[in-house]
Amino acid sequence: MRIGELSARTGVPVATIKYYVREGLLSGGERRSHNQVEYDEEHVRRLRLVRAMVEVGSLPIAKVREVLAEIEVPDRGLDGTLGVASRALSQHREPTGEVAEEDLETARTIVARQGWHSVPPEYGQVRALADAIGRLRELGLADMVDMSGQYARAAEMVAEFDLGLLAARTDRDEIIEAMVVGTVLGDAIFGALRRIAQVEISGRTFQRGERHRHSTSEE
């Protein structure tokens, strides 16, 4: 297909497609003549993957390139590839500054209490958790930290489904793609559902209050 059709199929403007090719996120099409370049289904798929990372995951271009490069190393085992790609996807959310020792302790306690003994204590996301805990503590919202155990149980539920989806696949490229997309879109889906559930629950509470006031005024 021509670049115009590729653009129409994926919703990515032609200029952006050309930019992605220049940045090495997408291989160039096959040149058929001096003014005709052909793209195929692989390009459609890759472009949608890039778009999910950029638009939904808000990943910087350099990070997208890193994730794609990790995916394409052919010799590494699947476990290694998943680990590296997952780390690349997570890293841009990790704190760059200092994290207080007491917050790291709290984060490690939450992880240990959950029985998560396979997690390396130096794992970057433990630092990300500690950073968020420190901010709650500074803002005097320590009771939210106590609640992290409840969050951890919900996170374990979600992670089990995530990995179940990978286990349902057999093709190496499909597994990796599902992991990348699942990580990025899974965050977006969970975030939206959390906000929808908040509206539902506060709506219910508010309506109860309304009905109560109403029935009181009728007495």
Place this chain on the structure above:
Amino acid sequence: MRIGELSARTGVPVATIKYYVREGLLSGGERRSHNQVEYDEEHVRRLRLVRAMVEVGSLPIAKVREVLAEIEVPDRGLDGTLGVASRALSQHREPTGEVAEEDLETARTIVARQGWHSVPPEYGQVRALADAIGRLRELGLADMVDMSGQYARAAEMVAEFDLGLLAARTDRDEIIEAMVVGTVLGDAIFGALRRIAQVEISGRTFQRGERHRHSTSEE
């Protein structure tokens, strides 16, 4: 305290504090003499709140200003303030482009199946959910959409804790601040915990595989 101490207490550089004051995110300190401006505990608290939204929530400055303005409208009831602030916090994650009708249908079905009948069908986060569902569908990962029910149950667990924390507070300003911080830091905490849980579960699976291979080679 002087601006230097305010900077040390909050970890925000002096130049950034001055920028926030110019942008209207923080009130100026009280001028005591031509070269001495005093800041107080309110500034420390406000600055930490702004920092959570900017650094953890990645909110653009204009959006932070909008959230703060909503918080400070004195006449609106608590329900109204929470609704508007929550909408301002969520909006920057809502899709700006078209969302396919079939994906909106799927999103509404997930919400209805969960029994969330207080949610307005036009709520922006339902569109955000539909947008993510559309991307999964385009990438041929429709089985992840089927999983949204499991995500929804986990999201309801988290939202119940979120609102429980608000219910535990009585002061209006504290409730609003807890909502803002909880929304922003709650996402960060859940995201970190989800990744940690993924490492744990895949680690367990991998170790089982290793042990299996090991015992086989000993035979």
